[in-house]
Amino acid sequence: MKDNFYENIKMPVILMALYIVLTSGCKNKESGNNEIDKVLNEKEENKKTEIAVEYAVEAPPFSDGTYPCTDCHANFAPNPVRRKLVDWHDDISAIFNHDSENRWCLDCHDLNNRDYLKLASGKLLDFKESYKLCGQCHGEKLRDWKVGVHGKRTGEWNGEKEYLLCVHCHNPHSPKFKELTPEPPPIRQEDIK
Amino acid sequence: MKNKNSRRSFLKNISLATFSALALSGCDMEAFDQFFQQNFKTLSKKEKDRIIKNLEIKYKEKYGKEFHVSDKPPIEGTLFGYALDLSRCIGCRRCVYACVKENNQSREPQIHWIEVLQMEKEKGIDFAHSTAQYNPEKVPEKGHFYLPVQCQQCRNPQCVTVCPVKATWQEPDGIVVVDYNWCIGCRYCMAACPYGARHFNWGEPNVPAEEINTEMHYLGNRPRKKGVVEKCTFCIQRTREGKYPSCVEICPVGARKFGNLLDPDSEIRYILENKRVLVLKQELNFQPKFYYFFGI
Numbered sequence: 001m002k003d004n005f006y007e008n009i010k011m012p013v014i015l016m017a018l019y020i021v022l023t024s025g026c027k028n029k030e031s032g033n034n035e036i037d038k039v040l041n042e043k044e045e046n047k048k049t050e051i052a053v054e055y056a057v058e059a060p061p062f063s064d065g066t067y068p069c070t071d072c073h074a075n076f077a078p079n080p081v082r083r084k085l086v087d088w089h090d091d092i093s094a095i096f097n098h099d100s101e102n103r104w105c106l107d108c109h110d111l112n113n114r115d116y117l118k119l120a121s122g123k124l125l126d127f128k129e130s131y132k133l134c135g136q137c138h139g140e141k142l143r144d145w146k147v148g149v150h151g152k153r154t155g156e157w158n159g160e161k162e163y164l165l166c167v168h169c170h171n172p173h174s175p176k177f178k179e180l181t182p183e184p185p186p187i188r189q190e191d192i193k
Numbered sequence: 194m195k196n197k198n199s200r201r202s203f204l205k206n207i208s209l210a211t212f213s214a215l216a217l218s219g220c221d222m223e224a225f226d227q228f229f230q231q232n233f234k235t236l237s238k239k240e241k242d243r244i245i246k247n248l249e250i251k252y253k254e255k256y257g258k259e260f261h262v263s264d265k266p267p268i269e270g271t272l273f274g275y276a277l278d279l280s281r282c283i284g285c286r287r288c289v290y291a292c293v294k295e296n297n298q299s300r301e302p303q304i305h306w307i308e309v310l311q312m313e314k315e316k317g318i319d320f321a322h323s324t325a326q327y328n329p330e331k332v333p334e335k336g337h338f339y340l341p342v343q344c345q346q347c348r349n350p351q352c353v354t355v356c357p358v359k360a361t362w363q364e365p366d367g368i369v370v371v372d373y374n375w376c377i378g379c380r381y382c383m384a385a386c387p388y389g390a391r392h393f394n395w396g397e398p399n400v401p402a403e404e405i406n407t408e409m410h411y412l413g414n415r416p417r418k419k420g421v422v423e424k425c426t427f428c429i430q431r432t433r434e435g436k437y438p439s440c441v442e443i444c445p446v447g448a449r450k451f452g453n454l455l456d457p458d459s460e461i462r463y464i465l466e467n468k469r470v471l472v473l474k475q476e477l478n479f480q481p482k483f484y485y486f487f488g489i
Contacts, residue, residue, distance in 0.1 A: 148460040149278075149468070150488060152447030156435040157459070158268075169446070177446065179331035183286035186325055187303045192395070 055146070057163045060127040067127075069114035078111045095174040108133055108172070134166045141166075223247060232359060233372040233411065245411060252416065256402040264411045265433045267366035273427050274367070274454040274461045275438075276470070277341060278488040281448035284309050284332045284339030291443035292343075295428060296414040297406055299398030306392065306425040307343040307440060314338055318473075343440075344369065344390035344425035345473060345481035352382035352391060352424075361422075367454075367482055368427050370412035378420040387474050391424045427451070454482065 082104050085093045089105075110116045116124040117133050125133055135142030144150035148161065151169065155161035169177060230236075230244065245262045252260040289307045298304040310323040314336050323340070333339065350369050353361050360375035361382055383391045397419045409415045410430035417423050428438035432451070436442075441449040452459035461484075464470065468486040 144488065147463045149450065149464055150447070152444060153460075154437065154442050157432065157437055157452050158271075158435050158456075164447075177283070179333070180283060180285045180445065181330065182284060182328065182332045183290050185286075185328045186289070186305050186308065188326065192302050 054129075055131070055163050056161070057128060057131075057165050058168060060130065060165060061168055062127075067115070069109075073114040080106060080111055082106075092173050095171070097174045097176070098172065128165075130172070131166050134172075138166075223251075227374065230374055232375045234359075234362065241411075248411075248415065252407075256405050258402070258405070258407050260407045260409060262409045262411055262415055263430060263433075267364050267368075268433060270453075270455055271366045272454040272482070273346065273432060274452060274465075274482045274484065275346070275427065276450040276461055276464045276468075276484045276486055278446075278448040278450070279338060279340060279485050280487045280489040281446045282309075282339045282341060283446055284311055284327065284334075284337075285445060287443045287445060288341060288440035288449065291439045292425070294404060295406055295431070295439035296426075297400050297409075297416055298392075298423070299394065299396070299400060299417075300404075301399045302394075302396045304392045304394070304398070304423070306390070306423075307341050308389065309339055309341045311337050311339055340485070342388055342390070342473070343483070345388050345479070345483040346425075346427065348480035348482060349478060351385040351479060355381040355385040357381065364412075366433075368412075368429055368432075369424070370426055370429065371422060371424060372412065373415070373417050373421045373423070376421040378422065380422060382422055387477055387479070391422050393422050394419050448488075 085105070106118075108117055110118040110124055113124065115127075117127060117130060119125055119133060120136055131142060131145065141150050145163070145166070148163075151166070152164050153161045166172070166175075171178075226244075226247075231240075233241075236244070241264050245264060248262050249260045252258075252262075286309050289305050289309060292298070292306050293300070293304075296306065298306060308325050310320070310325055311327040311334070312319060312323045316322050318340065327334070327337075346367055346369055348363075348367070350363055353363055353369060357379060358375060358377055360377065361369060361371045363369050378393070380393055383393060394417055398417050400416065405416075406414060408430055410426070410433070413426045413429035428436075428440075432438060437451050438449075441451045450460050450464060452461035454461060454465075456462065464486055465484065468488065470484045470486045472481045472484055
């Protein structure tokens with residue numbers, strides 16, 4: 001009788017347990033899916049906002065009093081003839097070393113509106129987006145810069161980052177990185193008291 | 194006479210002596226607490242909070258500033274990795290001193306967690322012919338490249354294996370840390386580290402009060418004492434808050450990259466997937482999470 005009792009009760013218990021396991025499993029799966037969707041949606045949204053603001057960069061490093069350029073240039077008739085500048089911007093002429101044989105001011109600056117840069121396509125470009133101009137030739141560098149591998153980024157490794165423009169480190173008229181004075185060397189081990 | 198030297202009287206006297214010594218030592222509960230403080234890993238939340246509060250008070254007394262000592266645990270789902278662009282580094286040593294400032298290293302005697310080695314381009318990566326003592330007017334010098342070395346945050350850290358008291362360990366986010374209160378100063382870890390990344394406080398460390406960084410982590414840049422070993426922690430007090438290490442932020446050429454190895458969108462993963470990468474002394478199988486690469 002006793003054995004029978006146990007045998008009778010065994011089956012329903014197993015079924016019950018199976019039901020619990022299955023339903024709870026399903027539930028977990030569902031909630032897991034929801035979470036994944038949520039994360040994916042968030043990521044999508046993040047991407048959208050990123051595209052909207054593109055790259056958070058520091059303000060372009062203009063020399064004092066040079067911008068807006070039209071302050072002075074409004075008074076001059078634009079002269080598209082390729083020449084070496086002597087009266088004005090001679091400081092730039094002096095250091096200009098950026099494929100200087102083949103290029104000059106108006107390859108990057110716009111003839112009619114000096115407050116803008118000019119892409120090869122003729123499209124005007126704000127100075128804040130000058131990296132696009134640099135990227136016309138240095139495409140590989142631009143690609144690395146966008147993902148934060150070329151150049152310096154500050155901010156958060158898992159959040160908001162601030163980029164420097166190419167021209168913060170490279171003078172656009174003489175782009176080779178300038179030498180620096182090193183900080184003092186470490187004290188030799190034998191000189192530590 | 195024989196009775197006086199009995200085992201019983203010896204035990205009685207020794208316990209009396211111990212007790213009076215303790216009493217004479219000035220009832221300094223803090224020193225008592227510190228002496229019996231357990232390994233950081235075994236402390237409860239309550240104990241940690243109490244210890245940290247005491248530390249903040251102690252530091253305030255010593256340096257006259259408000260301190261914040263954190264014991265923030267790792268962020269889940271992170272494994273920190275570092276990459277350094279050998280084609281960019283110009284050997285200016287800005288990172289060395291930014292690290293000293295951020296992490297409150299002793300100024301005198303001097304301790305640097307980062308050592309920048311100058312190497313000859315002709316010889317390639319050759320430690321035997323490298324020097325950390327270069328001091329020209331301007332860097333980079335012609336015909337040379339620079340290879341900064343600091344803790345390589347190995348996945349298989351032998352400094353941890355050799356520690357006889359388990360005062361150093363690898364955290365779940367990959368940072369190898371030291372419990373300065375538990376370290377006995379045996380320097381086994383220094384012998385085990387092939388990168389010279391661990392440094393011993395031979396003297397009482399000395400940090401000027403006006404330069405001390407008040408944002409601290411218990412396992413990171415809190416002031417050390419004489420006789421303990423210290424090392425780079427990827428600026429644990431910064432990186433666990435989401436910030437970049439200070440050597441990354443100071444680098445004028447952007448040669449230093451940092452991020453989460455588990456995040457496929459991180460810059461560190463981009464480097465591993467797209468650049469030519471190497472680790473130092475690969476043959477030892479310590480598996481560093483500090484990669485060198487050529488960005489050009």
